[in-house]
Amino acid sequence: MAIFSLWVINKAGGLVYQRNFADGLAQLTSNEYLVLAGTLHGIHAITSRLSPIGSSSGAQVIEGDSFKMTILLTATGTKFVLLTSPGETTAELVLQKAFEAYADAVMKNPFHTPEMPIRSDGFESRINTLIGSGQP
Amino acid sequence: MTIYSFYIYDRHCACVYYQDWHRTKRPRPAVEGGILNAVSRAVAPQAADTSAANLSTSSTTAEDSSSIFTQAALDTPRSNALTFDEEAKLVYGVILSLRNMIKKLSGRDEQFTSYRTSAYKLHFYGTISGYKFVMLSDPSTDGLRFVLRQIYNGPFVDYVVRNPLVPMDSREQGVDNDYFRASVDRLVRGLVVFD
Amino acid sequence: MQQYAQPHSRSSVLSGSSLSSAEHLSPTSGSARFSLPSAPSISTTLGTPKLALRPNIYDRNLNKTRTAEVSASAFAFLFSEVVQYTQKRVSGINDLERRLNTLGYRVGIRVLELMVWRAESSSKAPKREVRFLPALMSIHTQVWRAVFGRPADAIEKSVENEDEYMIIDNDPPIERHISVPRDLNTLSCSSYTAGVVEAVLDGLGFPARVTAHSTPTQQHPSRTTILIKLEKSVLEREEVLK
Secondary structure: OOEEEEEEEOOOOOEEEEEEOOOOOOOOOHHHHHHHHHHHHHHHHHHOOOOOOOOOOOOOEEEEOOOEEEEEEOOOOOEEEEEEOOOOOOHHHHHHHHHHHHHHHOOOOOOOOOOOOOOOHHHHHHHHHHHOOOOO | OOEEEEEEEOOOOOEEEEEEOOOOOOOEOOOOOOOOEOOOHHHOOOOHHHHHHHHHHOOOOOHHHHHHHHHHHHHOOOOOOOEHHHHHHHHHHHHHHHHHHHHHHHOOOOOEEEEEOOOOEEEEEEOOOOOEEEEEEOOOOOOOHHHHHHHHHHHHHHHHHOOOOOOOOOOOEOOOOHHHHHHHHHHHHOOOOOO | OHHHHOOOOOOOOOOHHHHHHHHHHOOOOOHHHHOOOOOOOHHHHHHOOHHHHOOOOOOOOOOOOOOOOOOHHHHHHHHHHHHHHHHHOOOOHHHHHHHHHHHHHHHHHHHHHHHHHHHHOOOOOOOOOOOHHHHHHHHHHHHHHHHHOOOOOEEEEOOOOOOEEEEEEOOOHHHOOOOOOHHHOOOOOOHHHHHHHHHHHHHHOOOEEEEEEEOOOOOOOOOEEEEEEEOHHHHHHHHHHO
16 A cells, blocks of 8 residues: 555646655656646546536546556645555545645645645645655 | 446547447437448437438347437437547547556556546556457446456457458448447346446 | 625625535535534525524624634634735835734734723722733733633743743744745744734833744744833833832
8 A cells, every 4th residue: 555646736737736755656757747737637627528427527536557546626626636556545535634734734825826836834744744754 | 336338449549339338328429420330320420311211220239229319319409418429539538648647657558447437437458459448337336347358358359350241440440240239238238237 | 584684794795696606615525624613604694594693793792702713714814815915015024024013913902902801891800910020921821812712832031131021832823824935934924913912012001012933943843932022111110110
């Protein structure tokens, strides 16, 4: 069980936070992560249109062979994405808590500009307590 | 628990086969020239006057009932439903993007296997030769890649690969034929997860 | 139900146009996530008669403090806006701190009035602190409790300067969600609290200059010192009263 990485994508599809916690996935440049976040944003919108039975949310879990991505879409359009090992059962909970930390330490911080990259020591330390600074 | 739909794409990004069960929101028929011939009669382009004829002459496979559904849908046009060619392109776009994303993130030649939304789950299986098998089921089902593999190993090899009347890789024709359709239908209806 | 005759009594910000956004805010995100207090959610203020049962803030008893608590989240958002608003209109950290101090001062004046009313109005022999140390103690305990719900953590006296005293808060509630960026690292948003303290001291007759400084420790990263520099006249009077 491992948590590889946490992303926060703003409502326009821009990556405003990205942090790796454990090894196991490729190390990409920040530019590559930006592109992937944009792609995910687009895919997420399309997946909600492909429902065979009426209305649907966007993709909530995307699985590969060795890892999965769990996506939390908030009511305001911000996406929290957690990359974990496939058997990780706490992903939804961790995302919910990350959202809570975001609401507290980012949105209530007067020095944060909405929709811009997150640079907040308070958020970092909340995430540290939540996920751990390095190895899970 | 149920299965909703099943797509096959060839290595030229074209949808060559489609079949569905239990779909409540169905695509509108494809526009003329939007998809290949012989993908699925249920979603093939239809002119209003010939569709009645199609209906009466359609074969005895499971798709009889679905043709009637499509007909009903035509009478009351729903503007928000996609046409089948649009839907097929979107499904392909999604699986291709996700496949690339998974590869990029893992740094290995790793397969994308599935994704899940609140309403459905999409399963993906890609063959070495570039065929892509896609199945939509209800979101609580476990992985169905083994089913896609079974379809590939069984009906697909038997009634498509070994069928001299199916032009494979032609870029013009799909692979639909009665035996294949009936066989896939039997296989899917026999699954534990089917209704 | 009479309130509905004048729909703009309290919910005017939300009325009319924002029905859909209110819908957006209420049920899905859940109140537990933000630990909102048990006040009615935004959607219910629009449509249920519950509103009539809750007295207007101006009609509530001034002395009943227990149920009159304000949501910490709501305050955090408000204070965040206050800081942003102020920051847009100043040219430097000193200016920003001075403005926050001024805003806090306006709160402090009222806090003092309210505290005196609550503590002394019912007493048969109302009293007022005339010596500095008891006054400082009451700020540390009473003012902090009235404003933040708990006393401050320590009081210190400067060893170098006779006219300097310090109130220390290990985790100031108003800074709990604030991360000061590196380029502003000398800024302390507790200047607002300093303003409150300054106003209370002023009101009690101890004019002083009050400033806030963050003095983090390993254990308490947001530890803050409120530095009080008394005016000369206060020290002279203290000397006389001895």
